[in-house]
Amino acid sequence: MTPPPLVVIAATLVVLLGLATMLTWVERRLLGLWQDRYGPNRVGPGGLFQAVADGIKILFKQDWIPPFADRPVFVLAPAIGMMTVLLAFGVIPVTALWSIAGDLNVGLLFVFATMGLGVYSVVLAGWASNSKYALLGGMRAAAQMISYEVFMGLSTLGVVMTTGSFSLRDIVQAQAGLWFVIPQCLGFVVFLMAGIAETHRLPFDLPEGENELGAGFHTEYSGMKFGMFFLSEYAGIVLVSALVTTLYLGGWQGPVLPPALWFAAKTGALVCLFILLRAALPRPRYDQLMALGWKILLPLSLLNIVATGAVLLLRAPG
Amino acid sequence: MSVAAPPRPADARDATMLAQISNAVPPIVLAVERTRDEVPTVWIARENLHGAMARLRQPEADLRMLFDLTAIDERQRTHRADQPPSAFTLVYHLLSFAGPGDELRLKVPLGADSPHAPTISDLWPNANWYEREVWDLFGIVFDGHPFLRRILTPPTWTGHPLRKDHYARATEMPPYSLTEDQEFAEQEALRFDPAQWGMKRHSAHSDFMFLNLGPNHPSVHGVFRIVLQLDGERIVDAVPDIGFHHRGAEKMGERQSWHSFIPYTDRVDYLGGVMNNFPYVMAVEKLAGISVPDRAQMIRVMLAELFRIASHLVFYGTMTQDVGQLSPVFYMFSDRERVFEIIEAICGFRMHPAWFRIGGVAMDLPRGWDGLVRAFLDYLPRRLDEYDKMVMRNGIFRARTRGVGAYTVREAVEWGVTGPGLRACGLEWDYRRQAPYACYDQLEFDIPTAANGDCHDRVVVHIAEIRQSLRIIRQCVDNMPAGPIKADHPLTTPPPRARTMHDIETLIHHFLNVSWGPVIPAGEARACVEATKGLNSYHLVSDGGTMSYRTRIRTPSFPHLQMIPLISRGTMIADLIAIIGSIDFVMADVDR
Numbered sequence: 001m002t003p004p005p006l007v008v009i010a011a012t013l014v015v016l017l018g019l020a021t022m023l024t025w026v027e028r029r030l031l032g033l034w035q036d037r038y039g040p041n042r043v044g045p046g047g048l049f050q051a052v053a054d055g056i057k058i059l060f061k062q063d064w065i066p067p068f069a070d071r072p073v074f075v076l077a078p079a080i081g082m083m084t085v086l087l088a089f090g091v092i093p094v095t096a097l098w099s100i101a102g103d104l105n106v107g108l109l110f111v112f113a114t115m116g117l118g119v120y121s122v123v124l125a126g127w128a129s130n131s132k133y134a135l136l137g138g139m140r141a142a143a144q145m146i147s148y149e150v151f152m153g154l155s156t157l158g159v160v161m162t163t164g165s166f167s168l169r170d171i172v173q174a175q176a177g178l179w180f181v182i183p184q185c186l187g188f189v190v191f192l193m194a195g196i197a198e199t200h201r202l203p204f205d206l207p208e209g210e211n212e213l214g215a216g217f218h219t220e221y222s223g224m225k226f227g228m229f230f231l232s233e234y235a236g237i238v239l240v241s242a243l244v245t246t247l248y249l250g251g252w253q254g255p256v257l258p259p260a261l262w263f264a265a266k267t268g269a270l271v272c273l274f275i276l277l278r279a280a281l282p283r284p285r286y287d288q289l290m291a292l293g294w295k296i297l298l299p300l301s302l303l304n305i306v307a308t309g310a311v312l313l314l315r316a317p318g
Numbered sequence: 319m320s321v322a323a324p325p326r327p328a329d330a331r332d333a334t335m336l337a338q339i340s341n342a343v344p345p346i347v348l349a350v351e352r353t354r355d356e357v358p359t360v361w362i363a364r365e366n367l368h369g370a371m372a373r374l375r376q377p378e379a380d381l382r383m384l385f386d387l388t389a390i391d392e393r394q395r396t397h398r399a400d401q402p403p404s405a406f407t408l409v410y411h412l413l414s415f416a417g418p419g420d421e422l423r424l425k426v427p428l429g430a431d432s433p434h435a436p437t438i439s440d441l442w443p444n445a446n447w448y449e450r451e452v453w454d455l456f457g458i459v460f461d462g463h464p465f466l467r468r469i470l471t472p473p474t475w476t477g478h479p480l481r482k483d484h485y486a487r488a489t490e491m492p493p494y495s496l497t498e499d500q501e502f503a504e505q506e507a508l509r510f511d512p513a514q515w516g517m518k519r520h521s522a523h524s525d526f527m528f529l530n531l532g533p534n535h536p537s538v539h540g541v542f543r544i545v546l547q548l549d550g551e552r553i554v555d556a557v558p559d560i561g562f563h564h565r566g567a568e569k570m571g572e573r574q575s576w577h578s579f580i581p582y583t584d585r586v587d588y589l590g591g592v593m594n595n596f597p598y599v600m601a602v603e604k605l606a607g608i609s610v611p612d613r614a615q616m617i618r619v620m621l622a623e624l625f626r627i628a629s630h631l632v633f634y635g636t637m638t639q640d641v642g643q644l645s646p647v648f649y650m651f652s653d654r655e656r657v658f659e660i661i662e663a664i665c666g667f668r669m670h671p672a673w674f675r676i677g678g679v680a681m682d683l684p685r686g687w688d689g690l691v692r693a694f695l696d697y698l699p700r701r702l703d704e705y706d707k708m709v710m711r712n713g714i715f716r717a718r719t720r721g722v723g724a725y726t727v728r729e730a731v732e733w734g735v736t737g738p739g740l741r742a743c744g745l746e747w748d749y750r751r752q753a754p755y756a757c758y759d760q761l762e763f764d765i766p767t768a769a770n771g772d773c774h775d776r777v778v779v780h781i782a783e784i785r786q787s788l789r790i791i792r793q794c795v796d797n798m799p800a801g802p803i804k805a806d807h808p809l810t811t812p813p814p815r816a817r818t819m820h821d822i823e824t825l826i827h828h829f830l831n832v833s834w835g836p837v838i839p840a841g842e843a844r845a846c847v848e849a850t851k852g853l854n855s856y857h858l859v860s861d862g863g864t865m866s867y868r869t870r871i872r873t874p875s876f877p878h879l880q881m882i883p884l885i886s887r888g889t890m891i892a893d894l895i896a897i898i899g900s901i902d903f904v905m906a907d908v909d910r
Contacts, residue, residue, distance in 0.1 A: 035648040132529050136551065136891070202642060203714060211537045211640050212891050282714045283642025285892045286551060 012100050016089060020234035025051040027234075027275050034279045061223035066129065069220060073128035078221065078228035081121030085235045088114040092242045093169045095252045095259040107168040108160065111243065112153055115198060118236075119145045122200075122207055122217050125229070129220035137216025140286060141207035144197055147293045148204075152194035154301040155187040158308040159247050172251030179250040183311075186304040188248045190297050195240035197293075199233060202278040206286055241270035346370060348402050351425070354604050354843040356753075357411070359423040361402050367426050368436045374412060374422075375441045381731045384438070385413035385421070386855065386872040387448035389456045391482045393430065395861050397840035405430035406458055409857070409870075410438075411844075415731060415747055434459040444734035447880045455480040455568075465515070470561040470909055473507045479569055486573045510545045515557055517547055524549055529891075533562045537640050537895045540905030544882065544894070551890045556883040560876075563905035571869025575835030576602055577676060577811035579866070583856075584670035586871060587907040589629040590850045591661070593622045595674035600755060600845035601856045602676050605838050606809045613801040614678035615757040620691075620794035621664065621673065622847070623787040627698070628657040629850035630780045630787075633902045637777055638709050640899030641718045641892075646709055653701055660690050676836065677810025678803050688795050695792050702784060710777070719774035723885045723897035726771060733884070734877030737852025738779040739901065743771035749848035760797075763790050773900035780902065809836040835864045844870075851875055851902050871910050875903035 003011075025040065025048065032039025040050035065074055088111045090101035104110055119142060126138015160166060162183070163174040171180075181188045197204040208216035218229045245251060245266040252259035284292065346366035351359040362370055374382055390407045392398070401407075404427030414420035426435060437460040439445040449460040450469040457478035460466060468475060477484050485491055496504075512519055512528060520526055532543035541562035547554040567586055571579050583594040596618060603610060610618075635650035658668040664687055665671035665680070673680050709715055725735070727743045740747060748765040750758040766782030768775030804810050813831040817824045830837075840862035846855035852874025859868040878901050886894045 031644070035645045036652055037648060132527060136529075140551075202644065205642075211642060212895050279645045280708075281643065282638065282712060282718060283892075284714050285718060285890060287890065288717055 008100060012089065013086070016086060016235055016238070017231060019238060020231045021051045021055055023234040023237065023271065024054065024230070026271075027278075030272065030275045031279055034276070055227075058227040059224055063223050063225070066131070066220050068130045070128040070130060073124050074220075075225070077121050077125035077128060078225045078232070080124065081118060081232040082228050082235070084114045084118040084121065085232045085239055088239055089235075089242075091168055092239075092246060093172055093251060094263050096169065096173070098260075099169070103167055103169045106166045108156060108166045108171070108247075111168075112149070115152075115239075116149055118198075118232075119149075121229075121232070125221070126207075126217040129217070131220050133213045133215070133219045134217050137207045137213050137219070140213075141200065141217055144200070144204065144206060144289060144293075147290060148194045148197035148297075151190050151293060151297040151301050152198060154298070155190035155194065155304065156247060157301075158184045158187040158304050161305070161308050161312060168246050168251075172246055172253065175250040175253060179248060181248040184248060184304070184308070186300055186307075188244075190301045190304070191247065192244060193297060195244065196274065196277065197289075199236040199240055199274075201233070201237065201274055203281040203283050204289060205283060206289060211283075237271055237274050238267065241267045241274065244270055348427070349400060351400050351842075353423075354607075354841045355601075355845065357421045357423045357844060359425060359842075361425045361427065364426050364428065364435050367408075367424075368438060368441075370424065371410070371438045371441050381415040381727070383413045383415065383731045383734055383736075384410070384442035384445055384448070385734065385853070386411035386857070386870070387438075387445055387452065388857070388870045388872075389452045389458055389480075390859060390868045391456060391480065394482045395859075395867055397862050401425075402427050404428055406433045406456060408435055408452070408458065411857075411872075413853075415745065428458065432459065433457070434461055436461050437463040439463055442734075443732055444877045444880055447876065454478065457481065468561075470564040472504065472561070474504055479566060486569055510557070512547065517555060517557075521549065526554060531891075531894075533559075538898060539636065539903060542879070542905050542908070544898075546891070546894070548891070551892075553886050553889055553891065553894060556886050556894070558879050558882050560879060560905070560908050563909035565906075565910070567910040568869050568871055571866045571871075573865060575864050576838055576866065577835050579869070580674065581670065581672035583871075584672050585906060586873060586910055587629075587849060587851060587854065587875070587904060588669065589625075589632055589904055590854075590907075591621075591625040591628070591669060592618070592665075592671055592673050593625045593629075593847065593849050594854065595672065596622055596756075597845045597847045597849075597854055597856045598858075599674045599676050600847070601843050601858045602838060603805075604843035604845060605841055605858060605860050606676070606807070606836070607839070608677045608805045608807045608809060610678055610756075610805055611802045612757065612799045614803045614805075616794050616798055617679050617683060617803065618674060619756050619758065619761070620791055620798075621661065621671075621679075623790045623794075624657055624661060626787045626850050627784050628654045628661075630784045631657070633780055634705070634709075634777065634784075637773075637896075637899040637902075638715065640895050641715060643709065643712075643715065646705060649701070649705070653698060656694055656697065660687075660694060663687065663690055675804060675811050677805035677807055682803050683798075688798075691791060691795050695788055695795070698788060699785065702781065706781075710781070716774065718892070718896055719777065719900070720772060721770070722773045722889065722893045723900060724770055724772035725881070725885055729881075729884070730771070733881045735852070735881065736874050736877075737848070737850075737902075738783060739771075739776055739852065739878060741766060742768045742775040742779045744769050749846060749853055753846075755845070755847060761790050761793050773896050776900040776902070809838065811836060837862065837864055846872075849874060851904075851907060852878065873907045873910060875901075875905075875907040878903055879908055 029039040041047040043049040043053050065071060091099055091104045091107040091110050093099040093103065122141040123138045126134045126141065159171060159180050163171045200207045218226055221229060245263060249266050252263040254262035346362045348361040348363055351361060353359050388409050390409060392407055393405050406428040408426040408428060410424040412422045428435060435458065437449055439449060447469060449463055450466060452458050453460060453466050454468045454470050455478055471479065510528060510530065527548040529546040529548055531546055532538040533541040543559040545557045545559065567582055570582055574582065580595055580598065583598045584591060586594050631650045631654045635647035638646040661671060662668050663684055665673040725743065727745045730740050730743050744767055746765045746767050751765060763786045766779050766786060768778045806814060808827050813828050815828050818828045838860045840860050842859050844855055844857035846853055854874060855872040857870035858866050861867040886897055
């Protein structure tokens with residue numbers, strides 16, 4: 001028996017948002033661990049309820065919109081960001097039998113489509129704030145996310161060619177013998193970097209670039225509208241990690257443990273990798289970031305497609 | 319009451335310097351002044367100022383820097399032996415990098431009514447800010463100056479604070495209140511007008527964006543504003559705006575006793591701690607003719623070097639943070655905490671110990687100090703090796719800092735750059751070596767240099783200096799002499815009291831020196847140290863009183879900030895942040 005759609009939607013919202021909220025705590029504790037300090041450890045066991053306390057605080061903050069901002073767009077922008085990330089989760093297969101919105105035969109394309117829409121959130125926020133720092137952040141975001149989407153798409157083509165399907169479930173099932181991270185290692189690296197850029201996390205957090213732009217595109221946001229950007233960033237990390245797991249790390253597959261647990265473990269490890277990168281690396285300059293994308297990642301992903309195609313043709317019977 | 323210090327004997331070097339200036343400009347020397355420091359001082363008339371400066375500036379004159387430019391309001395001064403009469407005196411201090419500590423002081427007498435002098439900002443670009451400062455604080459007009467506006471006080475200020483007739487304390491004023499209209503007017507006055515600076519609002523192809531970076535911005539290291547003229551993200555021009563941290567430290571010097579001003583110096587370069595006490599007490603000691611015992615000298619050097627390490631660690635951490643690396647700053651701050659543990663054990667304070675005294679230091683070293691210091695000396699090098707791996711060998715860090723914000727030795731000298739920023743261009747010049755003070759002449763250390771003068775090299779030099787400071791401290795620990803920690807001299811603070819209960823003469827001296835503070839003999843002296851960020855010098859004028867007549871604090875960060883437009887034109891915003899980080903300044907050191 002399948003539960004009614006409204007229940008599924010509500011459950012998804014609660015679980016994903018809860019996950020994103022807890023992730024803020026996980027990140028701060030891990031950063032603390034790596035940086036010789038404690039991180040939040042006072043509220044609840046090990047500081048576990050810090051995220052809840054932050055959530056309550058941010059919900060009760062004054063909902064202030066700067067008088068110089070473009071009101072409707074200013075309010076709409078964080079909602080778009082949240083919505084697109086949550087939509088993309090719909091097609092991620094957690095186990096062979098279960099994904100939130102069922103298996104879509106163009107699942108991968110659907111994910112890219114929603115992530116592409118996510119750019120609007122950042123650009124509109126930067127534009128509607130009517131502030132110079134926000135505008136610069138929005139401009140950086142537009143250039144960065146649009147270019148990195150190109151390589152992100154191209155880098156997954158190898159996987160699609162090997163599987164012969166855009167369905168995420170088929171892709172996982174095709175990795176029964178060997179995870180795609182081995183044959184598609186080039187694509188894996190490019191996809192991971194593009195994924196970091198897509199979620200604008202350090203070292204690719206130029207749209208926010210706090211040392212340069214204050215807070216970048218969300219400089220003028222406060223209260224829950226800022227909270228939405230914050231949570232959608234963390235939900236974005238989970239999404240990209242889940243995608244990498246699905247596309248390259250064999251999804252739910254693994255011995256002994258139940259499939260859902262394997263999926264969660266792989267995704268969790270990748271999330272930690274995201275946080276570790278943030279703790280370790282400095283931020284490249286804007287033009288260096290673009291050069292890396294167009295001069296290195298693009299040729300690499302094209303090379304990957306050519307190589308995959310050649311191998312497939314050689315192996316093809318007859 | 320006052321104890322006369324013997325006049326300083328003229329040495330051979332002075333004679334050659336004086337001969338040089340006299341030969342260059344024979345008829346114009348009004349007087350030769352004998353100050354209590356080692357700097358030859360010559361008075362020349364206003365009409366001859368620009369010509370004399372132009373000759374001294376000539377390229378064959380071997381890298382001569384305009385080290386300082388300031389003024390003295392002479393109208394209430396009584397002791398003025400061998401000085402021509404003047405209401406205001408301009409003081410130009412030149413420093414040549416050719417030989418060991420070749421310095422020269424030029425003084426120009428000005429009248430009381432609308433004092434003015436020709437600008438020399440066409441000769442030395444760093445004169446621009448110095449002349450604005452003198453105009454702001456003394457009301458001396460510089461004819462031909464390109465932009466003579468207020469620099470340290472707000473644009474709405476009235477009066478010139480360092481004049482003797484300007485009030486020195488808030489209690490001399492009616493209570494201050496700020497109405498809404500006034501607040502609005504103050505804010506309007508801060509609005510940037512590109513036309514004022516001769517900046518265009520658009521080029522042939524694009525409109526420029528004017529971005530107000532600061533005074534509240536995470537990466538400007540304090541209250542510092544830079545207005546950027548941007549074409550996209552590329553910087554067309556930049557206008558640094560300072561003065562938000564101005565607290566009038568120099569004016570306070572005129573209202574504090576010689577002794578009670580020491581804690582104020584701590585807060586000038588607030589990362590430098592006792593490094594700031596150092597030039598101040600040395601200048602007072604020169605005025606009073608006190609010679610400091612060996613043990614006190616060595617303790618001073620050791621603490622100053624510990625503070626150099628603490629300051630450089632902050633620099634290293636914040637610099638990496640400015641290029642986006644989150645973690646190193648935490649490691650470096652916890653290392654700095656270990657430095658503070660030692661400093662706290664010795665001084666009882668952490669950041670601002672105010673621990674040097676006129677004639678020595680406040681207390682002897684506590685039992686077990688050497689164990690603490692040795693443990694730290696063994697600890698830090700390993701950490702520095704780790705940071706090299708994490709930061710200096712990181713490809714992104716190198717890409718962000720190499721070739722960014724570079725300047726040459728000549729540019730550095732023209733703009734008044736000293737300290738690690740100068741050595742990063744390749745000039746092996748360190749005041750501790752060129753004009754050794756305290757006991758630096760007995761210590762072995764290298765002067766780290768680099769070649770390119772860019773952000774990367776400035777970091778390299780800072781790190782190497784940490785290692786050299788460790789080396790100096792180790793020598794101090796190994797060779798700490800025994801003996802008194804304060805000179806046996808009635809003008810030291812607090813005065814010696816061992817014999818106060820035995821003879822009435824000592825009792826009287828002690829009573830007066832504690833209640834009034836010491837009376838320092840009239841005269842002028844200046845002392846300079848290689849501080850954490852460059853050359854820090856105090857020029858003190860005593861009129862034979864319990865307080866300084868004029869306290870001039872020459873700080874390194876002031877000229878360093880003035881250079882920002884030169885090295886940031888054509889770069890991107892992110893580069894500017896790296897440049898600001900690599901300059902190593904604190905705003906209190908700029909605004910005083």
